[in-house]
Amino acid sequence: MIVLDTSGSMLQEGTFEWQAGSPKVSRHEASKRAFRLFVAGGEGPDGTRFDGRSTERGTDAIGLVTFEMWPQTLSPPTLNHTVLLHLLDHAAPGTDEGSNIGDAIAEGLIRLEKTSPPRKVMILLSDGELEYTGFVDEDRKPLKPRQAAQLAAKLGIPIYVIDTGGDLPPDAKSADIERRQDARAINQAVADLSGGRLFSANDGKKLLEVCRTIDKLERQPIPTHAFRRYHELYPWFVGAALGLLLVLVLLEQTIWRRFP
Numbered sequence: 715m716i717v718l719d720t721s722g723s724m725l726q727e728g729t730f731e732w733q734a735g736s737p738k739v740s741r742h743e744a745s746k747r748a749f750r751l752f753v754a755g756g757e758g759p760d761g762t763r764f765d766g767r768s769t770e771r772g773t774d775a776i777g778l779v780t781f782e783m784w785p786q787t788l789s790p791p792t793l794n795h796t797v798l799l800h801l802l803d804h805a806a807p808g809t810d811e812g813s814n815i816g817d818a819i820a821e822g823l824i825r826l827e828k829t830s831p832p833r834k835v836m837i838l839l840s841d842g843e844l845e846y847t848g849f850v851d852e853d854r855k856p857l858k859p860r861q862a863a864q865l866a867a868k869l870g871i872p873i874y875v876i877d878t879g880g881d882l883p884p885d886a887k888s889a890d891i892e893r894r895q896d897a898r899a900i901n902q903a904v905a906d907l908s909g910g911r912l913f914s915a916n917d918g919k920k921l922l923e924v925c926r927t928i929d930k931l932e933r934q935p936i937p938t939h940a941f942r943r944y945h946e947l948y949p950w951f952v953g954a955a956l957g958l959l960l961v962l963v964l965l966e967q968t969i970w971r972r973f974p
Contacts, residue, residue: 715791715822718745719840720805721782721813730878732918733759741878744918745839746802752925753795760919764926768795774932777825780805781818791829813843815900816857819873823866834871835932838904841879842897859900863907872910874928877901880916 720742728738732747736759751758753776755766767774775791776798788801819838826834866873879897882890905912913928915921 715777715779715826715834715836716749717779717781717785717818717822717836717838717840718742718749718802719782719813719815719818719838720780721843723813723841723843724878729880730917734919741841744921745878748918748921748925749802749839750799751922752929754799758922760922762922762926764922764929766795767929775829775831777822778802779818779822779825781814781821783812783814785814785818785821787821787825790825813840814856815840815842815859815904816862819859819862819866819904820857823862823869823871826871827869833932834869835910836866836871836873836908837876837928838873838901839876839878840901842877842901843879843893859904860907863904866908871908873904873908874910874931875901875905875912876921876924877912877914878916878921 724742724745725740727740730741730744731738732744750756751764751766753767755764755768757763767776773793773795775793776789776795777791778788778798778801779785780788788805789798792798815838819836822836822838826836863873877898879894882894886894902912904910911931913924915924
């Protein structure tokens with residue numbers, strides 16, 4: 715399950731270098747490009763090639779959840795990757811209302827829990843910055859990211875977290891620095907509590923390296939039921955024994971016959 719942050723901080727243009735020498739794009743746009751290569755395969759901007767998750771070795775069911783203030787399931791886990799990528803490309807842009815990571819993780823867990831494969835993982839791509847400005851009902855408070863990560867651990871679902879927040883300039887305000895540190899701490903906690911891993915990606919090259927690493931981590935074979943076919947060989951031994959017995963009888967009646 716891919717859980718993609720579409721909040722305002724992810725949609726800011728000119729914040730992410732996808733390829734050296736090319737105009738910078740938003741973190742959200744870079745994320746879509748990377749996940750397209752991860753799912754469908756193809757050649758990246760650095761010339762390296764991705765196999766994708768649909769190969770002669772099998773196809774993975776992949777789902778997609780986007781989130782800002784509220785999570786939205788664009789696609790439950792599906793084997794139809796063409797439809798999945800179409801939904802990813804045409805997802806409605808987010809707003810600047812907030813970023814609710816905890817509920818987004820919970821939404822992805824609900825979708826994964828209903829699937830049958832024995833191996834289930836989640837990939838969360840976010841800058842980690844939390845905002846809860848869109849909640850009006852005080853009784854409906856969002857699930858905290860750490861709580862959601864604990865739920866993932868109980869279900870045995872590791873979360874690979876990709877932090878795209880980047881590094882702040884040296885002259886950044888102290889409030890912005892503290893905000894970035896808190897975001898990284900949140901992402902680290904989600905990865906640690908769920909049994910997953912945290913990756914940082916500040917440009918397109920690094921983001922593709924992270925996707926390639928996750929791809930390799932999830933290429934291990936999954937054990938399934940083994941069936942053995944048994945062949946009964948005893949008739950051959952019974953036949954051989956009867957044949958030897960018959961020969962013995964014949965010899966005793968002829969060559970080995972004794973006279974009084």
